Amino acid sequence: MEIPYTVETREDTGLNNGKIGIWLFLASEVMLFGALFASYILLRVGASEWPRGHTILNVPLATFNTVVLITSSVTMVMAWASLMRRKFGVFRVYQALTVLLGGVFLVVKYFEYSAKFHHGLLPHTSNFIAIYFTLTGLHMIHVIGGMAVNAYLWGPGAKLYKTNPEWFTNRVENAGLFWHFVDLVWIFLFPTLYLL
Amino acid sequence: MATTKTAPGHDVHAAHAGHHEEPGFFKKYVFSTDHKVIGIQYAVTGLLFLLFGFSLMMLMRWQLAYPGQAVGWLGKLLGDNRMPGGVMLPEFYNELGAMHGTIMVFLGVVPLAVGGFGNFVLPLQIGAPDMAFPKINMMSYQCYFLGGVTMLGSFFIPAGGAAQSGWTSYPPLANIAGSGQTWWLIGMIFLITSSLLGSINFIVTTIQLRAPGLTFMRFPIFVWAQFVTSFLLLLAFPPLEAAGVLQLMDRVGGSSFFMPSGLVVSGQVAANAGGGNPLLWQHLFWFLAHPEVYVLILPGMGIVAEVIANNTRKPLWGYRSMVYALGFLGFMSFIVWAHHMFMTGMGTVMSTFFQTTTMIISIPSVVILTALILSLWGGSIRFTTPMLFALGFLPMFGIGGLTGLPLGLSVTDIPLHDTYYVIGHFHYVVAPGTLFALMAGIYYWYPKATGRMMNDFLGKLHFWGSFVFMNVLFMPMFFLGLAGVSRRLYDGGASYQFAQPALHYNVISSWGAWMLAVAQIPFIINFFMSLKTGRKVGPNPWDATTLEWAAPSPPPHGNFEHPPEAYRGPYEYSVPGHGSDFQPQFERA
Numbered sequence: 001m002e003i004p005y006t007v008e009t010r011e012d013t014g015l016n017n018g019k020i021g022i023w024l025f026l027a028s029e030v031m032l033f034g035a036l037f038a039s040y041i042l043l044r045v046g047a048s049e050w051p052r053g054h055t056i057l058n059v060p061l062a063t064f065n066t067v068v069l070i071t072s073s074v075t076m077v078m079a080w081a082s083l084m085r086r087k088f089g090v091f092r093v094y095q096a097l098t099v100l101l102g103g104v105f106l107v108v109k110y111f112e113y114s115a116k117f118h119h120g121l122l123p124h125t126s127n128f129i130a131i132y133f134t135l136t137g138l139h140m141i142h143v144i145g146g147m148a149v150n151a152y153l154w155g156p157g158a159k160l161y162k163t164n165p166e167w168f169t170n171r172v173e174n175a176g177l178f179w180h181f182v183d184l185v186w187i188f189l190f191p192t193l194y195l196l
Numbered sequence: 197m198a199t200t201k202t203a204p205g206h207d208v209h210a211a212h213a214g215h216h217e218e219p220g221f222f223k224k225y226v227f228s229t230d231h232k233v234i235g236i237q238y239a240v241t242g243l244l245f246l247l248f249g250f251s252l253m254m255l256m257r258w259q260l261a262y263p264g265q266a267v268g269w270l271g272k273l274l275g276d277n278r279m280p281g282g283v284m285l286p287e288f289y290n291e292l293g294a295m296h297g298t299i300m301v302f303l304g305v306v307p308l309a310v311g312g313f314g315n316f317v318l319p320l321q322i323g324a325p326d327m328a329f330p331k332i333n334m335m336s337y338q339c340y341f342l343g344g345v346t347m348l349g350s351f352f353i354p355a356g357g358a359a360q361s362g363w364t365s366y367p368p369l370a371n372i373a374g375s376g377q378t379w380w381l382i383g384m385i386f387l388i389t390s391s392l393l394g395s396i397n398f399i400v401t402t403i404q405l406r407a408p409g410l411t412f413m414r415f416p417i418f419v420w421a422q423f424v425t426s427f428l429l430l431l432a433f434p435p436l437e438a439a440g441v442l443q444l445m446d447r448v449g450g451s452s453f454f455m456p457s458g459l460v461v462s463g464q465v466a467a468n469a470g471g472g473n474p475l476l477w478q479h480l481f482w483f484l485a486h487p488e489v490y491v492l493i494l495p496g497m498g499i500v501a502e503v504i505a506n507n508t509r510k511p512l513w514g515y516r517s518m519v520y521a522l523g524f525l526g527f528m529s530f531i532v533w534a535h536h537m538f539m540t541g542m543g544t545v546m547s548t549f550f551q552t553t554t555m556i557i558s559i560p561s562v563v564i565l566t567a568l569i570l571s572l573w574g575g576s577i578r579f580t581t582p583m584l585f586a587l588g589f590l591p592m593f594g595i596g597g598l599t600g601l602p603l604g605l606s607v608t609d610i611p612l613h614d615t616y617y618v619i620g621h622f623h624y625v626v627a628p629g630t631l632f633a634l635m636a637g638i639y640y641w642y643p644k645a646t647g648r649m650m651n652d653f654l655g656k657l658h659f660w661g662s663f664v665f666m667n668v669l670f671m672p673m674f675f676l677g678l679a680g681v682s683r684r685l686y687d688g689g690a691s692y693q694f695a696q697p698a699l700h701y702n703v704i705s706s707w708g709a710w711m712l713a714v715a716q717i718p719f720i721i722n723f724f725m726s727l728k729t730g731r732k733v734g735p736n737p738w739d740a741t742t743l744e745w746a747a748p749s750p751p752p753h754g755n756f757e758h759p760p761e762a763y764r765g766p767y768e769y770s771v772p773g774h775g776s777d778f779q780p781q782f783e784r785a
Contacts, residue, residue, distance in 0.1 A: 042479075134442065
């Protein structure tokens, strides 16, 4: 039994199933991070004292990470665009770069976290540190998830390209939408936590 | 032109078997991706959890009616750390209360209404071969199952047992409670994941896999109800997930998101840094939990609409108004949450805003209920078992809704807040309201799922027993609440002088609960007996009009013999000039 519109688009909606699915998923993700950002605001305005982010956190490292993530979004688009032009070899390169840049982000994050642990800055010290760990930690889980999907599409998942290139391209596009979202969350997190 | 109305089931099975080899037991019943199997998995698990949650409540009702009286055999059964010598410990009572609420809402009613009926009926009603993402559908059930196992497992934690801070888990109490609360949070994260996966699937399926000709305004009301419900689940659950993550951080990571400065616990200043805000949890929690109320009721309303149209043999009154009301209800449900928080001191401006939106949201509910009642007018009503439950739903939900108005107004909420009146109010909405609708759905779609009718006599016995004892159980709660008895008392108010004249209502209510359990026995017998002995039926035993009745009973893998097409609206009953009193959507003129 075939599920209709997994690859081809439905005439009256102009979309395939996966595309609607990923946008709905992103809508729920917006609500998740939206609730956390709202909590941040409520905690901050209710606090008797709240440090400026740059006095505690490492702004240069985070700036570097911002550049890394934005670059990875570019390579993600290039990966998808190569597939649209049916250039599988080029896709492989860009997709690998996307995953690697995600890895660079995690390594930088590791150094940031271990510096905080080293200085004894743990969630119980203050709500600022606690919300920093909560927000960046949850974002990091999303980075790892996105990397896992992208690595799968680079490796074993790419077999689909041989049998159904269009379906495979759609999958890469949806993975890309998620990756851009993860990038976007960071672009909000960076000023909120580090600069303001 | 030949119609697609009759679909002899045997040919389909034969043709089907020719294409595929039969999958093994595990593939067919445990790791199935077929929406019908998943729907039945959800429904059966949900029913078992309902029974379990009800059992917890029956234990509590003993303590409330006869506080401190020993029941020897229960003491032996449940052990000395719960009921030493048969007398219930306060901690165990708190566990029962928290887990009754959690289990009934998140593991019982919603999985049955959305997971069960949504999965089984929705794809059939829109003429789809399956859900849009069958594997994600399977994962959704598995996440639900794991969440359920986590919640059940928490009862057996050696130190302290299950969560004890109510189904609302208000901090700071929940922050400093025993380890059961951590398990509760982990279980909730599983359940939230499950409903996220499910709701995406429902929305995509509804938009994309509609049969040709089935425009949105030809949807059965049940499909509309599930569609709106899915949006509520999709958008309202993530804030609770956020709240759950924050509370986990508080409990495991030692942060103080919900811990105010200078909190004193058992005479000691709490070791946290402080600076947190307990009200933040309430806002995040109720941002989910008020839409959740509509998640509980909308599928029920959808089922009642189907059953009423079918059994009055006339079109629903005000189909369009109902659709618009459903959409408006869904939207409004996101901006009423703080009416649960009038007594938190959040300020009169906030209270005024939320009492206004609360009064506004009662309008679409009334529109839907009125449309359903007016649909009865002039119909030639068939008093089948599903119809009895649907008719029972109308006044019971009406009582539940009307008693909610004094709670939604911030002034009258002051004396009623946190009394038994509140318990009476929302149980009238959910128990004889939603649960009656779900029972109507079980009796209505059982022949579609199994190919056999349920026994009518046992069904009617079930209905009348449930109808009477639901009221014996819940009506006294209004009186107790108006007498001022708090809902949170371990002894049901026995230690309070002012509560003495009302205490006998506890006894009436408890006997109502136990008799209600007895009234479910005919249903349980009927459910299993009819699998073997029920009257065999064809595709359309109720002479109904919607698309699910075009498929054979039970529908094979892939559902329909021929892909169905919708030629008209969903409720074309008693059309003047037509030969029979119903004209199915799938029948060409």
